Amino acid sequence: MTNHVFASSVTLFKKLQEVMAAMPKVNGAYIHGYGGYVPRFRIKAAEIARVWGKDEKDVPIREKAVAGLDEDTITMAVEAARQALTRAGVDPKKIGAVHVGTESKPYAVKPSGTIVAEALGISNFITSADYEFACKAGTEAIQTIIAMVEARRIEYGLAIGADTAQGRPSDALEYTAASGAAALVIGGESKDAVARFEYSMTYVTDTPDFWRRSYERFPMHTSRFTGEPAYFKHTLTALKSLLQENGYKISDFDYFVFHQPNVKFPLTVAKVLAIPNSKVETGLVSGIIGNTYAACSLIGLVRILDSAKPGQRILLTSFGSGAGSDSLVITVEDGIESKRNKAPQLDKLIARRKEIDYALYIKMRDKIRGVQ
Amino acid sequence: MFVIRIPRYWRSKGFRYRLEGYRCEKCGHFHHSPRLVCRKCGSRSIRRDRLSQTGRLISYTVVKSSTPLFEQYVPYVVGVVKMVDGSLVVGQVTDCDPEELREDMQVEVTLRKIRVDGENKLIQYGYKFRPVIE
Numbered sequence: 001m002t003n004h005v006f007a008s009s010v011t012l013f014k015k016l017q018e019v020m021a022a023m024p025k026v027n028g029a030y031i032h033g034y035g036g037y038v039p040r041f042r043i044k045a046a047e048i049a050r051v052w053g054k055d056e057k058d059v060p061i062r063e064k065a066v067a068g069l070d071e072d073t074i075t076m077a078v079e080a081a082r083q084a085l086t087r088a089g090v091d092p093k094k095i096g097a098v099h100v101g102t103e104s105k106p107y108a109v110k111p112s113g114t115i116v117a118e119a120l121g122i123s124n125f126i127t128s129a130d131y132e133f134a135c136k137a138g139t140e141a142i143q144t145i146i147a148m149v150e151a152r153r154i155e156y157g158l159a160i161g162a163d164t165a166q167g168r169p170s171d172a173l174e175y176t177a178a179s180g181a182a183a184l185v186i187g188g189e190s191k192d193a194v195a196r197f198e199y200s201m202t203y204v205t206d207t208p209d210f211w212r213r214s215y216e217r218f219p220m221h222t223s224r225f226t227g228e229p230a231y232f233k234h235t236l237t238a239l240k241s242l243l244q245e246n247g248y249k250i251s252d253f254d255y256f257v258f259h260q261p262n263v264k265f266p267l268t269v270a271k272v273l274a275i276p277n278s279k280v281e282t283g284l285v286s287g288i289i290g291n292t293y294a295a296c297s298l299i300g301l302v303r304i305l306d307s308a309k310p311g312q313r314i315l316l317t318s319f320g321s322g323a324g325s326d327s328l329v330i331t332v333e334d335g336i337e338s339k340r341n342k343a344p345q346l347d348k349l350i351a352r353r354k355e356i357d358y359a360l361y362i363k364m365r366d367k368i369r370g371v372q
Numbered sequence: 373m374f375v376i377r378i379p380r381y382w383r384s385k386g387f388r389y390r391l392e393g394y395r396c397e398k399c400g401h402f403h404h405s406p407r408l409v410c411r412k413c414g415s416r417s418i419r420r421d422r423l424s425q426t427g428r429l430i431s432y433t434v435v436k437s438s439t440p441l442f443e444q445y446v447p448y449v450v451g452v453v454k455m456v457d458g459s460l461v462v463g464q465v466t467d468c469d470p471e472e473l474r475e476d477m478q479v480e481v482t483l484r485k486i487r488v489d490g491e492n493k494l495i496q497y498g499y500k501f502r503p504v505i506e
Binding site for chain 1: 390392467469482486497
């Protein structure tokens with residue numbers, strides 16, 4: 001009898017495990033508003049190649065976005081968050097958390113989130129922190145806000161990814177390190193939500209592919225680790241684990257958006273997983289704005305939300321050096337149709353383009369020393 | 373050299389960050405800083421209020437010779453903007469070359485770096501105007 005009860009319990013437990021595995025890991029966290037920001041200045045990669053005597057045929061992207069003299073991570077975060085709040089139609093006083101993911105915070109010690117919150121008229125009774133995980137910091141902020149909403153600690157939270165990425169003059173990163181921001185207002189279930197988080201998967205390891213020590217102006221990177229052991233390993237492991245654990249297939253998704261340090265890497269991931277390019281191209285913007293680091297995959301998501309239809313499913317996979325990837329399954333909800341046009345679409349920000357040469361670029365990015 | 377002291381700047385951050393000030397409930401006059409008595413009509417009925425985030429550029433000038441505080445931004449534009457409620461606000465106009473400017477153009481409020489304190493490196497943020505992104 002005892003054995004029989006034990007065997008039944010084990011069977012029940014196994015069935016429960018199967019059901020649990022098939023259930024969405026994220027319960028009750030929705031995107032209520034979204035916003036993306038791209039500064040208006042652009043420098044062509046060919047112009048950087050000209051200065052450093054490289055062949056312009058070898059450049060990894062066409063051009064990148066450059067923050068203006070009066071812009072930084074905080075001002076761009078405010079721009080994106082303002083759009084997200086406008087689309088959400090949420091009273092800023094209902095926001096309970098402002099978390100900013102960035103690797104280019106203007107202060108080594110002084111939170112960016114408090115300035116963002118004050119600028120937007122958000123309550124002073126909030127949690128606020130800056131997250132650092134290289135280019136994955138934005139999705140780390142999202143994961144925390146999702147958890148706070150799921151636990152009902154807050155009604156709404158603001159997750160932001162923003163960067164004015166640094167690249168050492170003449171370094172390979174200088175061609176792509178760009179500026180931009182994206183923000184999501186995340187809250188509980190509502191009939192006018194923009195999208196629903198269904199599932200998340202994170203994979204991290206200690207990998208020496210890219211770092212910047214305190215007091216260093218520019219990051220270091222080891223080319224040997226950049227591709228296979230860092231970007232591809234983490235992106236593919238997080239993504240494949242998510243698919244295997246929850247039984248999704250590539251064909252279950254209408255859009256894929258990856259971290260995009262260049263154009264080649266995300267397209268290679270698509271090729272490895274046999275994802276049609278048509279499902280990747282909408283969210284692939286690094287060719288025309290560069291690698292916006294913590295904002296990168298989120299800006300791709302913003303561009304997808306600008307045209308996605310209710311019911312469509314998006315798989316977003318970020319990557320941050322150091323290293324790790326967050327993979328998120330997001331399903332578009334009915335609210336997208338009424339909220340999409342409450343703020344400018346990303347393509348309008350990208351179209352507001354003013355080309356600069358290398359001299360103006362180094363002035364704007366504070367690469368001329370001796371000038372305040 | 374003229375310096376904007378940190379406490380003074382911090383006290384005015386409501387207006388500098390959000391165009392938030394104090395409006396007379398009797399005559400509607402908007403004050404940038406806290407007041408007990410309306411400067412225009414003398415009423416003591418004053419409430420906190422926030423200006424609209426858009427307006428029209430009614431006049432501007434291009435600054436080519438600036439104080440050392442804003443030297444790196446030269447040439448930059450300073451404009452007078454008529455907000456939706458009729459209040460006039462003076463501020464820099466950014467994201468726009470002087471030749472693109474025209475009077476009566478629609479502008480919106482954006483948060484930008486105003487300057488970095490040379491001595492202690494504190495960044496002073498504040499509103500600027502820019503052409504409306506539609």
